[in-house]
Amino acid sequence: MPPFGPDELLAAYAAGVFPMADSRNDPEIYLVEPQLRAVLPPDCFRLSARMARTVRNDRFAVTVSTDFEAVLDACAAPGPGREDTWINAAIRQLYLTLHARGAAHSVECRIDGELVGGLYGVTLGGAFFGESMFSRVTDASKVALVHLVARMKKGGWRLLDAQFMTDHLSQFGFVETPQAAYLRALRDILDVTPDLAALMAPLTGAQAVDYARQPTTQAS
Numbered sequence: 566m567p568p569f570g571p572d573e574l575l576a577a578y579a580a581g582v583f584p585m586a587d588s589r590n591d592p593e594i595y596l597v598e599p600q601l602r603a604v605l606p607p608d609c610f611r612l613s614a615r616m617a618r619t620v621r622n623d624r625f626a627v628t629v630s631t632d633f634e635a636v637l638d639a640c641a642a643p644g645p646g647r648e649d650t651w652i653n654a655a656i657r658q659l660y661l662t663l664h665a666r667g668a669a670h671s672v673e674c675r676i677d678g679e680l681v682g683g684l685y686g687v688t689l690g691g692a693f694f695g696e697s698m699f700s701r702v703t704d705a706s707k708v709a710l711v712h713l714v715a716r717m718k719k720g721g722w723r724l725l726d727a728q729f730m731t732d733h734l735s736q737f738g739f740v741e742t743p744q745a746a747y748l749r750a751l752r753d754i755l756d757v758t759p760d761l762a763a764l765m766a767p768l769t770g771a772q773a774v775d776y777a778r779q780p781t782t783q784a785s
Contacts, residue, residue: 569594569655571662578689579755581748583696583728586653589641594655601741603730604750607718611738612711612777619704620711623770625674625681627712630765633664636671636683640697652697660696663687670764672709674702682706684713688764691723691757710737712768715776720763723754 569584577583582596612620637660641652663669671685682705684698693713700706714737717725727734730741742750768776 569659571659571666571668574659574663575668575687575689578687578692578694579751581744581751583694584656584659585651586656587651589653591653592655594653597728598744599729600744601730602744602747603727603734603739604742604747605714605725605727605734605737605739607714607722607725608780609738609740610714610718610777611736612774613736616704616707616711617774620708620774621770625676625705625708626678627708627768627770627773628673628675629712629716630664630670632673632680633669633671633685634661635680636673636685636699637661639680639683639699639701640685642699660685660687667761672713674705674709676702682709684709688722688759688761689755691721691754691759692751693717693722693725695725695727707733707737708770711777712773715768715773716764716766717759718779719766719768719776720760721757722759723757724750 574584577596582598584594585597586594637657660669669685669687672683673680674682681702682700684695684706686693686695698706698709727739730739
């Protein structure tokens with residue numbers, strides 16, 4: 566592959582593809598274009614009564630982009646059923662650079678100051694491309710996802726792309742869409758300018774549940 570930097574990475578997202586590596590120690594990066602994409606139109610978000618209670622009780626202190634590097638490294642760390650990672654050194658540096666530019670963000674969940682779960686991804690136009698999540702405590706990554714959706718709705722994002730479907734995602738209303746339909750939807754929102762301050766602003770658990778359940782705000 567020719568030199569692949571942060572500008573090329575953003576162009577890849579705009580074209581509907583994303584980078585991966587075969588393993589942590591493999592220096593090569595390749596681009597993936599799934600036939601089916603797991604996506605969440607924000608107005609299709611589903612939140613169970615149990616999960617709503619979990620978010621509302623504020624067991625987790627939730628922040629945005631206060632420790633992006635730690636979330637990135639936690640997502641790359643080995644875990645049950647995941648002995649290796651697709652996040653190699655080159656990919657790690659790309660996302661750190663995008664974060665420094667304000668194009669990549671993390672959601673952190675902490676208990677007593679300790680990072681116990683979270684997620685990270687890239688924002689481009691009206692889309693947020695979720696890359697990975699981790700959880701060291703039950704429900705931590707789910708709470709991070711609810712907070713992300715709440716902020717996306719508050720700020721006017723139109724689409725959350727999670728790439729590949731899992732049972733974890735399907736319970737929240739993610740659907741699989743053919744790549745051609747995904748690309749059409751993506752083209753329609755790349756010129757949207759969401760409110761980044763809404764992504765970063767503090768929200769209580771109760772506020773996050775309320776925003777997550779509201780219709781999407783339309784941004785310009």
